[in-house]
Amino acid sequence: MRERLFLFDTTLRDGAQTQGVDFSIEDKSQIARALDLLGIDYIEGGFPGANPTDTEFFAHPPQLTHARLTAFGMTKRAGRSAANDPALSAVMDARTECACLVGKASRYQVEVALEISLNDNLDNISQSIAAVVAKGREALFDAEHFFDGYRQDPEYALDCLRAAHEAGARWLVLCDTNGGTMPEQVERIVGQVRSKLTEAGLGIHAHNDTGQAVAVSLAAVRAGARQIQGTLNGLGERCGNANLLTLIANLMLKEDYAHAYELGIGMTELAQLTHVSRLLDEILNRAPDRHAPYVGTSAFAHKGGLHSAAVLKDPGTYEHVPPHVVGNARKILVSDQAGRSTVLARLAQYGIDLDAKDERITRLLEEVKRREFLGYAYDGAEASFELLARRALGQVPDYFDVESFRVIVERRHNARAELMTVSEAVVKLKVSGEILHNVATGNGPVNALDAALRKDLGVYSSFLADLSLVDYKVRILTSGTEAVTRVMVESADGQGRRWSTVGVSANIVDASFEALSESICYKLFRDGAGA
Numbered sequence: 001m002r003e004r005l006f007l008f009d010t011t012l013r014d015g016a017q018t019q020g021v022d023f024s025i026e027d028k029s030q031i032a033r034a035l036d037l038l039g040i041d042y043i044e045g046g047f048p049g050a051n052p053t054d055t056e057f058f059a060h061p062p063q064l065t066h067a068r069l070t071a072f073g074m075t076k077r078a079g080r081s082a083a084n085d086p087a088l089s090a091v092m093d094a095r096t097e098c099a100c101l102v103g104k105a106s107r108y109q110v111e112v113a114l115e116i117s118l119n120d121n122l123d124n125i126s127q128s129i130a131a132v133v134a135k136g137r138e139a140l141f142d143a144e145h146f147f148d149g150y151r152q153d154p155e156y157a158l159d160c161l162r163a164a165h166e167a168g169a170r171w172l173v174l175c176d177t178n179g180g181t182m183p184e185q186v187e188r189i190v191g192q193v194r195s196k197l198t199e200a201g202l203g204i205h206a207h208n209d210t211g212q213a214v215a216v217s218l219a220a221v222r223a224g225a226r227q228i229q230g231t232l233n234g235l236g237e238r239c240g241n242a243n244l245l246t247l248i249a250n251l252m253l254k255e256d257y258a259h260a261y262e263l264g265i266g267m268t269e270l271a272q273l274t275h276v277s278r279l280l281d282e283i284l285n286r287a288p289d290r291h292a293p294y295v296g297t298s299a300f301a302h303k304g305g306l307h308s309a310a311v312l313k314d315p316g317t318y319e320h321v322p323p324h325v326v327g328n329a330r331k332i333l334v335s336d337q338a339g340r341s342t343v344l345a346r347l348a349q350y351g352i353d354l355d356a357k358d359e360r361i362t363r364l365l366e367e368v369k370r371r372e373f374l375g376y377a378y379d380g381a382e383a384s385f386e387l388l389a390r391r392a393l394g395q396v397p398d399y400f401d402v403e404s405f406r407v408i409v410e411r412r413h414n415a416r417a418e419l420m421t422v423s424e425a426v427v428k429l430k431v432s433g434e435i436l437h438n439v440a441t442g443n444g445p446v447n448a449l450d451a452a453l454r455k456d457l458g459v460y461s462s463f464l465a466d467l468s469l470v471d472y473k474v475r476i477l478t479s480g481t482e483a484v485t486r487v488m489v490e491s492a493d494g495q496g497r498r499w500s501t502v503g504v505s506a507n508i509v510d511a512s513f514e515a516l517s518e519s520i521c522y523k524l525f526r527d528g529a530g531a
Contacts, residue, residue, distance in 0.1 A: 002259070002262040003260065003261050003262070004226070004261070004262055004263075005221065005251065005261045005262070005263055006226060007039075007042070007247075007263060008040075008044065008173075008228065009040045009043050009044065009229075009231065010044040010072075010229055010231055010241065011031060011035070011231040011244075012028050012031060012043065012044060013044045013045065013046045013047060013072050014044070014241055015241070016046065017236060017237040018235045018236055018240070019237075021235065021284060023053065023283075025057050027283050028046070028053070028057050030279075031232070031280065032045065032061075032064065033064070034276050034279055035067060035276075036064040036065060036067045037066075037269070037272070038269050039066060039263070039266070039269045040066075040067050041264055042070050042098060042227075043067045043069055043070060044070045044071075044072050044100060045061065045069055045070065045071060045096070047072045047073060048073070048093070049086070049089075055090070058095060059095075066264065068097045068138070069097060069098070070096055070099065070100050070140070071091045072102070073087060073102070074087055074088070074102055075088070075124040075129075076131075078114070078120040078121075082130070083131070088101075088128060088131065091132075092132065092135055097138060098139075098140060099137050099139060101125075101128050101132065101139070101140070101141060101142065102142035102144050103124060103143070103144065103160065104144055105143035105144060105149045105150075105157050105160040106144070106145035106152065107153040108145075108152055109144070109145050109149065121160070122159060122160065122163045123163075125167070126166070126167045127167075128167075129141055129163075130167040132168075133167065133168035139170060140171040140173060141164035141169040141171070141172050143157070143160055143173060145175065145178070146160075146174045147174065147175075147186065148178065148180075150189050158193065158196060158197070161200065162197070165197060165199075169200075171203045171227050172197070172201065173202075173204070173205050173229060174190060174202060174203065174204055174220070176206045176216060177207065178207065179206065179213065179239060180209055180210060181216065182212070183212055183219040186219045186220050187219040187220065187222055187223045190204070190219070190223035190224055190225055191224060193224075201226060201227065202220075202224055202225045203226070203227030203229060204217050204220035204221070204225040204228055205241075205242075206220075206229075206230075206241065206242045207238065207240070207241055208234060208240045208242065208243075211239070213240070213241060214242050214243055214246050214247055216242070217230065217242045217247055218250065221257070228242070228244075228247055229242070230242035230243060230244030231244055232244060232245060232276065232277065233281070234246075235280075243292075243293075245276065245277055245292075246293045248263065248265060248270065249294045249321070249326055252265065252267075253321050253326075271326065271327045273294060274294070274295040274326055274327035275327050278295070279496075285470075287471045287490060294321075294328065295327075297331070299323070299328055300323040300328055300329065300330045301331040301379075302331070302332055331382070332346040332349060340356060340361055340362075343364060343365050343368075347389060350386055350389070350390070352390075352393065360393065364388070364392050367392070368388070371504075374484075374504060375477045376486070376502055377486065378502070380488060381500045382499065383501050383518065384501045384502045386522070387501075387518060387521060387522055396525055397525075397530040399460055399521055400457060400460070402427065402428070402517065403429065404427075404428045405425065405426065405452070405453075407426075407509055408425075409421065410423075410424070422441060423441060423442050423443065423444050423445045423448040424440070424448055425439070425440055425441075425445065425451070425452040425453075426439050427452040427455075429453075429457070431458035431460065436456050438452040438453065438455040438456050439452060439455075440452035440455050445509055446472060446509070446512045446516075449512065450516050453516055453520065454467065457520075463523060463524050463527050464520065464523065464524075466494030467491060467493055467523050468491065468493070469489060469491055469519075470491060470492045471488075471490035472489055472490075473487070473488040473490075474487055474508060475487075477504075483506065484504065484506055485504070485505060485507070485508045486504050486511065487502065487503045487511040488500055488501070488502055488515065489516060489518075491522075499522055501515045501522060502515055503516075
C-alpha cells in the first residue's frame with residue numbers, strides 16, 4: 001500500500017520574499033485558487049499582522065475546496081505569555097484551519113540571535129504550539145536552522161522538536177534554512193530523527209542555495225518525511241525554495257516514488273502543472289524560465305537534426321516522460337542544423353502535411369539556412385519560422401504594407417525645466433488599399449514604433465486590443481561600427497499565448513521594426529484575420 005505524502009505550498013509567504021516580487025491581495029487570491037484546484041494540501045497565505053496585504057488577505061480569505069489555508073507566524077517572545085504576544089495573537093485571530101509557527105532549533109541561533117536561554121526557547125515553542133491547539137487549529141512547527149543545529153548539538157535540536165510534538169504539533173518541519181545541507185546528510189539526519197520520534201509527522205523545507213532543494217526534499221522523503229514544503233517555480237529568498245512543481249512531477253512520474261507514495265493529485269491535475277507555472281509568471285509579469293524542468297518551453301524542445309528524427313520515431317530516446325502528462329508540448333526547433341525530417345516534423349505541428357519529396361521543403365530548408373547565415377535565429381523565434389513556412393506555401397495574407405517609418409528622439413527640458421527624453425514615431429501603412437499615417441510617442445524609439453505601428457490598422461485594429469510586448473532582446477552579431485544586430489521580441493495576448501519573432505539589420509531600429517511587424521502578422525494570422 002502506498003503512503004500518503006502531503007504538499008505544503010509557501011509561495012504566498014516564502015515566495016513573496018523573492019527579490020522583485022510583490023503580490024497584491026488579488027494576486028494572492030488568484031494563486032491560492034490555482035493551488036487549490038491543483039490539489040495542494042496546505043497553502044501558507046502569509047504572516048497576518050506583519051503587513052497590510054497579508055492582514056487583509058486573511059481578513060477576506062479565498063474560498064478553497066481542497067487545500068487547508070495556513071497562517072504563518074513566530075513562536076511567542078520570551079518574557080511574555082502566549083496570550084499577550086501581539087504577533088502570535090494576529091496569527092491566532094486569522095480565519096484559517098492551520099497555523100505554522102517558526103522557532104529556532106539551533107543552540108547557536110538561540111544563544112546568539114535570540115540571546116535567551118535554551119530552556120526559554122523550549123518554553124516559547126511549547127506554549128505557542130499549545131495555544132494554537134487550544135484554539136482548535138492544526139499546528140505545524142517550522143524548526144528553523146534545524147540541520148545546522150542538529151550537527152552542532154543533536155540533542156538540543158531534538159528537544160526543540162519534542163517540545164512542539166508534546167504540545168500537540170501535527171507536523172514537525174525540518175528546515176534547511178540556509179540551503180547548504182547536502183542530500184545525503186539530510187537523508188541520514190531525517191532517518192535518525194524518524195527513529196527517535198516515531199509518532200511525529202515530519203516535514204521538509206529546503207532552500208536551493210546549492211541548487212539541490214528538490215534532491216534534498218526527495219532525500220528527506222526516502223528517510224521518512226511525509227510533508228514536503230516548496231514554492232511554485234522555486235520562488236524564494238536568495239536562490240529560492242524547492243520547486244514544488246518539479247517535486248510533484250518527480251513523485252508522480254518516477255517509478256520508485258510513484259510505486260511507494262501517493263499525493264492528493266490525480267493525472268488530470270498533473271496535466272495542469274505547465275498552466276499553473278505560467279500563470280504565476282503572468283501574474284509576476286515576467287518571462288517564464290524556458291529551461292525549467294517539465295514545464296519550460298524548452299523542456300521538450302529538440303534542435304539537432306538527428307535528435308529530432310530520433311524523437312519522432314521513439315520519443316523515449318530524448319524525452320524521459322511524455323510532455324502532455326504535465327501539460328507541456330514537444331517542440332521541434334528549426335535552425336541551420338535542421339534536416340528535411342526536422343522541417344517536416346515542425347510543419348506537422350502546424351497541421352501542414354507535405355510529402356518528404358516536395359520541392360517546397362527543399363526551398364524552405366535552403367531559405368532557413370541562408371537567413372541564419374545572415375543572422376536570423378529560428379530556434380528561439382518559432383512564430384517567425386511559422387510565418388516563413390506558411391508564406392512559402394501561400395497561406396499568409398498580406399495584411400499591410402509599410403510604406404515608410406521614421407523615429408525622432410528628442411532630449412529637452414519640459415515646462416518645469418526638467419530634462420526629459422521623448423521618442424516620436426511616424427509610420428505610413430497601406431491597409432486594404434487605404435493609406436494610413438500613424439503617429440505615437442513612447443519612452444524609447446522601439447516603444448514609440450510599437451505604439452505607432454498598431455495605433456490604427458484599419459479593419460485589423462480590433463485584433464490587436466489584447467496584444468502586448470513582454471520582452472525585448474538585442475544581440476550584436478558582429479563587431480565594429482557596422483555591426484549586424486539581431487532583435488528578438490516576445491509578445492503575449494489575453495488568452496495567455498506567447499510567441500517570439502526575430503528581426504535582423506545593421507540598424508537596431510530597423511531590426512526592431514521587423515520583429516514588431518512579424519509579431520503583429522502572427523497575431524492576425526492566429527486569430528484568423530482576413531481568412
